[in-house]
Amino acid sequence: MGKAIGQAIKRKEDPRLITGQAKYLDDIQLPGMVYAAVLRSPYAHANIKSIDTSEAESQPGVVGVFTGKDFADLNPLPCAWQAGGVNNNANTPRTLEIDKVTFTGAGVAVVVAESRYAAEDALQYIHVDYEVLPTVVDAKKATEPGAPQLHENAPNNICMEWTCGDEAGTDKALGEADVVVKQAIRNQRLLPTPMDSRGAIGIYSPVSEDYTVYMTSQCPHIMRLLMTAFVFGMPESKMRCISPHVGGGFGTKIFLYPEYCMVAAVSKKLGGLPVKWMETRRENYVATSHGRDHVTEFEVAAKSDGTITGLKVETYANLGGILSTIAPGIPTTLYGRMLSGVYKIPNIYCKVYGTYTNTGMVDAYRGAGRPEASYLVERAVDLVAQELGMDPTEVRRKNFIPPEAFPYAPASNILNGLKYDSGNYAGALDKALELIDYKNLRKEQEEARKAGRLMGIGFSSYVEICGVAPSAWVGLNGEGWGAGLWESANVRVHLTGQVVVTTGSQPHGQGHETTMAQIAADLLGMDVADVRVEHSDTLGTPFGYGTYGSRSATVGGTAIYNSVQKIIEKAKKIGAHMLEAAPEDVTFEDGKVFVKGSPDKAKTIQEVALAAAVAYDLPAGTEPFLDDTTYYDPPNCTYPFGTHVCIVEVDKDSGHVQIKRYLAVDDVGKKINPLIVDGQIHGGVVQGVGQALWEGAMYDDNGQLVSGSLMDYALPKAHYLPMIETDSTETPSPVNPMGIKGAGEAGTIASAQAVVNAVVDALAPYGIKHIDMPLTPQKVWEAIHSNGNGGN
Amino acid sequence: MYPAKFDYYRASSVQEAIQLLQEHEDAKLLAGGHSLIPAMKLRLAQPPALIDIGRIAELRGVTQDNGSIKVGALTVHADVAASDVLQSQCPLLAEAASNVGDRQVRHKGTIGGNLAHADPASDLPAAVLALGGTIHLLGPGGSRQVAAADFFLDLLATDLHEDEVLTAIEVPAISGKTGTAYLKFEHPASGYALCGAAAVVSLNDDGTCAGASLCFNGVTATPHNASAVAAALVGKTLDDATIDQAVNANLSIADPMGDMYASGPYRVEVAKTYAKRALKAARDRA
Numbered sequence A: 001m002g003k004a005i006g007q008a009i010k011r012k013e014d015p016r017l018i019t020g021q022a023k024y025l026d027d028i029q030l031p032g033m034v035y036a037a038v039l040r041s042p043y044a045h046a047n048i049k050s051i052d053t054s055e056a057e058s059q060p061g062v063v064g065v066f067t068g069k070d071f072a073d074l075n076p077l078p079c080a081w082q083a084g085g086v087n088n089n090a091n092t093p094r095t096l097e098i099d100k101v102t103f104t105g106a107g108v109a110v111v112v113a114e115s116r117y118a119a120e121d122a123l124q125y126i127h128v129d130y131e132v133l134p135t136v137v138d139a140k141k142a143t144e145p146g147a148p149q150l151h152e153n154a155p156n157n158i159c160m161e162w163t164c165g166d167e168a169g170t171d172k173a174l175g176e177a178d179v180v181v182k183q184a185i186r187n188q189r190l191l192p193t194p195m196d197s198r199g200a201i202g203i204y205s206p207v208s209e210d211y212t213v214y215m216t217s218q219c220p221h222i223m224r225l226l227m228t229a230f231v232f233g234m235p236e237s238k239m240r241c242i243s244p245h246v247g248g249g250f251g252t253k254i255f256l257y258p259e260y261c262m263v264a265a266v267s268k269k270l271g272g273l274p275v276k277w278m279e280t281r282r283e284n285y286v287a288t289s290h291g292r293d294h295v296t297e298f299e300v301a302a303k304s305d306g307t308i309t310g311l312k313v314e315t316y317a318n319l320g321g322i323l324s325t326i327a328p329g330i331p332t333t334l335y336g337r338m339l340s341g342v343y344k345i346p347n348i349y350c351k352v353y354g355t356y357t358n359t360g361m362v363d364a365y366r367g368a369g370r371p372e373a374s375y376l377v378e379r380a381v382d383l384v385a386q387e388l389g390m391d392p393t394e395v396r397r398k399n400f401i402p403p404e405a406f407p408y409a410p411a412s413n414i415l416n417g418l419k420y421d422s423g424n425y426a427g428a429l430d431k432a433l434e435l436i437d438y439k440n441l442r443k444e445q446e447e448a449r450k451a452g453r454l455m456g457i458g459f460s461s462y463v464e465i466c467g468v469a470p471s472a473w474v475g476l477n478g479e480g481w482g483a484g485l486w487e488s489a490n491v492r493v494h495l496t497g498q499v500v501v502t503t504g505s506q507p508h509g510q511g512h513e514t515t516m517a518q519i520a521a522d523l524l525g526m527d528v529a530d531v532r533v534e535h536s537d538t539l540g541t542p543f544g545y546g547t548y549g550s551r552s553a554t555v556g557g558t559a560i561y562n563s564v565q566k567i568i569e570k571a572k573k574i575g576a577h578m579l580e581a582a583p584e585d586v587t588f589e590d591g592k593v594f595v596k597g598s599p600d601k602a603k604t605i606q607e608v609a610l611a612a613a614v615a616y617d618l619p620a621g622t623e624p625f626l627d628d629t630t631y632y633d634p635p636n637c638t639y640p641f642g643t644h645v646c647i648v649e650v651d652k653d654s655g656h657v658q659i660k661r662y663l664a665v666d667d668v669g670k671k672i673n674p675l676i677v678d679g680q681i682h683g684g685v686v687q688g689v690g691q692a693l694w695e696g697a698m699y700d701d702n703g704q705l706v707s708g709s710l711m712d713y714a715l716p717k718a719h720y721l722p723m724i725e726t727d728s729t730e731t732p733s734p735v736n737p738m739g740i741k742g743a744g745e746a747g748t749i750a751s752a753q754a755v756v757n758a759v760v761d762a763l764a765p766y767g768i769k770h771i772d773m774p775l776t777p778q779k780v781w782e783a784i785h786s787n788g789n790g791g792n
Numbered sequence B: 001m002y003p004a005k006f007d008y009y010r011a012s013s014v015q016e017a018i019q020l021l022q023e024h025e026d027a028k029l030l031a032g033g034h035s036l037i038p039a040m041k042l043r044l045a046q047p048p049a050l051i052d053i054g055r056i057a058e059l060r061g062v063t064q065d066n067g068s069i070k071v072g073a074l075t076v077h078a079d080v081a082a083s084d085v086l087q088s089q090c091p092l093l094a095e096a097a098s099n100v101g102d103r104q105v106r107h108k109g110t111i112g113g114n115l116a117h118a119d120p121a122s123d124l125p126a127a128v129l130a131l132g133g134t135i136h137l138l139g140p141g142g143s144r145q146v147a148a149a150d151f152f153l154d155l156l157a158t159d160l161h162e163d164e165v166l167t168a169i170e171v172p173a174i175s176g177k178t179g180t181a182y183l184k185f186e187h188p189a190s191g192y193a194l195c196g197a198a199a200v201v202s203l204n205d206d207g208t209c210a211g212a213s214l215c216f217n218g219v220t221a222t223p224h225n226a227s228a229v230a231a232a233l234v235g236k237t238l239d240d241a242t243i244d245q246a247v248n249a250n251l252s253i254a255d256p257m258g259d260m261y262a263s264g265p266y267r268v269e270v271a272k273t274y275a276k277r278a279l280k281a282a283r284d285r286a
């Protein structure tokens, strides 16, 4: 490879982003624009008996008021990923709900006015007659007899029942084990909180009868497909979707939301006025999808030497009152199938109930399923270690899948023959132990305990599945995903020698404009500055599936790689012609075509591009221009891994947990830009630490979101954390030519359990085995003090 | 995030502010706006009119007079925290102000607004109470002074009348061997005080306790004065065990507030821990 891949260069997009030059959705102002405010249900479960909009219509500045009935001709939003192989009792949102609501915050009417203030003021004049129904908010309680029923087609509120692995084999392993540890755990609900909340602008053209929709989306092409083909019932060519700069998504912006359809449909009703809707933080919390929310029991079986022989899991996954776009795929494919972790566990069985409750929608949130799996596995390993009195690192080491076992098929059955690609799990652990000086740490811990201080050391050895793709894997016959999952790229070398790369993926903080430019520049032997990356507009980019599942570099980046390879082949042909040499005699190196062995007489890629574009002297049968489009469907996912270590100190008098050190050793394969990888790891770790210690969405029994603002929902703050230490090992992925594995979610997938394991380790003198997240000081204090030997 | 309609007036003097308050029913004074505006954005408050007092220069600044210190109502937290006079002669107030929110909040929020708003989780009320401060109010009928102990009536409720302006806070300068400390256990979401302990300890020449004061924010609807703990310390030599014992035996807090993050009873436990730490820190500084 050349000189750009592997360079820790600063992000090209940052000057624009940090000087306020970049336009986010709310920055966009269009002539004649009107503003929408959505009336949301104050009840978590109710029938809508009638809605009277007349008083609102006559309020100052109001342009129009609409209810669900006005959009009865639009289909409900599709559920695009139903859990594979089972009957999903799918119920999805409508543009505005018509008959009933199943969670607080569901949209029931919209006011459009000359200003957002006027729209907001008029909301209180819409009168809705609700018949309020009983509610249930807990994933498991929803399935119990007597629970309020949300949907007729989903008896006992069960959306789907899904399994993976071998139940009989696992039961046998549990029966024969030296020790079995059983534990109930909750993976609490989280509010993803991107800084830029959601928004959309809909513009209908009465002349061409088509729509332009700006939206805060991670995947504008999919949005166009779902809106046109599924909701509006019209060809894709009738809509253009544009994601402007998007300030974070964490998964929540993958999905199709009612408001995106609403702004388009309302614009049509208003003769084409541009209609803007921008979410408030309160709306973001009630109406944008949430993450996680599992109620789980598991049993782990082991021999007395620490060898793990079986893992049996039963999970109730809360999907909310109605299904978000890919909700059923998260607690199944991306969770159950990853329950082997980094370990050779011969017997695994997992059963998942996806349930409806009177709460907000739950769908992918950074890591999506894999943090839940890794959290469970890493807690299980620590419980085994505690039960056997072994060092947690020894139990890990004993059970690691050894490097020679790759490609490895875990007993959780990734399906369709997919296997972990490559790994050296002990290598990452060893490096972490050395960097953290483990031996001395345990001594330090002993001394701290003697001095009455509670110090804890926690580990997390993780593997995740990313670069989500293989259409043959996720597609309908396999895992139920209703489409393919490849990625596209177009690469063009313009007359002036500058390169434009267009990608079907969509950056919203990851730095695509830099990373992808590095790939093209590296291969073409050019400056990164000479490569421009375009994205996020269905007009002008090839169809692509977007950015999530840590797939942009592995799948989208490889599409760019392949296009550049094809361009280089063509350049060699044209260059040979220019050099009056035979194509098979030339080579391409460092941005130049030359006859092998004669680098002095060379044609630069820029010269070749000009010759290809002016085209008056090309080899016979050669098309002009250096331009290539690739649709890349990889043979497998990629499997990043690593070991994280967290050191905490617990204040036993208040229960407060202070993180003293946090070390992340990650193996993301080959790094394209180590600086960006580091940034992704830092941010990801903080999100996982946030889940471990502070964050937690809370619904009361009536389905009201108690943690509905940033005054109540505790996001991590910079001063709560030490500087995160990062390091890496490098095990290239054999799946793609650059050997990259993906880095967008690893930090989040690895971190929560490192923190929880550390706190439980700190509390070991009190015999504490588990505390559910978030480990608030109150819970920690109660754990210490309920034990009888707490306090002093 | 979109406040309801309101009228806006700017007062150039305290007298004008009082007049505007009388003219506009249910109008609210606007100081730093860092409590009022968020409440309006959530439509929890919908005052028909705001009277901006933010530019009345006479209400800003710290002055010293004969053993007492007066802090103008519009003095922002950052200025309270950085004041030389306060740091040397009333460090408790400066320390409490330095614990408020973040840098931006401290440069906009005012001491008067903080006390007038009377958020139970604020940082300043316990300090003012522990210091035995006095609140200066000016209304159409003239000025009056209210002891901090009488000022806070309930959650978000004070003795401030609808047509009055809080003009200043007066606190005594510390004298002799006196140490103070404000320790805060931060609410991880809001950053306000889940429990804030303000302690004042004065020592006699022989090292025994001449007087003490201990108050809390965040635990009850109004700042809690743990006078029984303070009384138990007087006359004693304040070794750690004595302080621990005094707190354990005498700190009882009725009706503690809780939320999903920290229950009332738990906050009382935190208060015990923070009381001990704050009293020890104050003793060490005396």
Ligand SMILES: Cc1cc2nc3c(=O)[nH]c(=O)nc-3n(C[C@H](O)[C@H](O)[C@H](O)COP(=O)(O)OP(=O)(O)OC[C@H]3O[C@@H](n4cnc5c(N)ncnc54)[C@H](O)[C@@H]3O)c2cc1C
Binding pocket: B028, B029, B030, B031, B032, B033, B034, B035, B036, B037, B038, B073, B074, B099, B100, B101, B102, B105, B108, B109, B110, B111, B112, B113, B114, B115, B116, B117, B119, B121, B122, B123, B124, B160, B164, B165, B166, B167, B190, B191, B192, B193
């Ligand atoms: C993000 C954030 C974090 C914060 N964190 C903390 C924290 O950790 N600790 C803490 O203590 N506070 C915190 N605050 C609140 C901050 O201290 C406020 O500034 C303060 O509580 C109110 O002061 P203000 O000048 O902004 O008052 P305003 O918001 O302008 O007014 C508040 C109320 O007081 C009334 N008022 C104001 N001035 C007067 C006066 N002179 N006479 C009579 N009535 C008056 C107003 O009419 C209004 O009802 C935080 C605020 C924010 C936005």
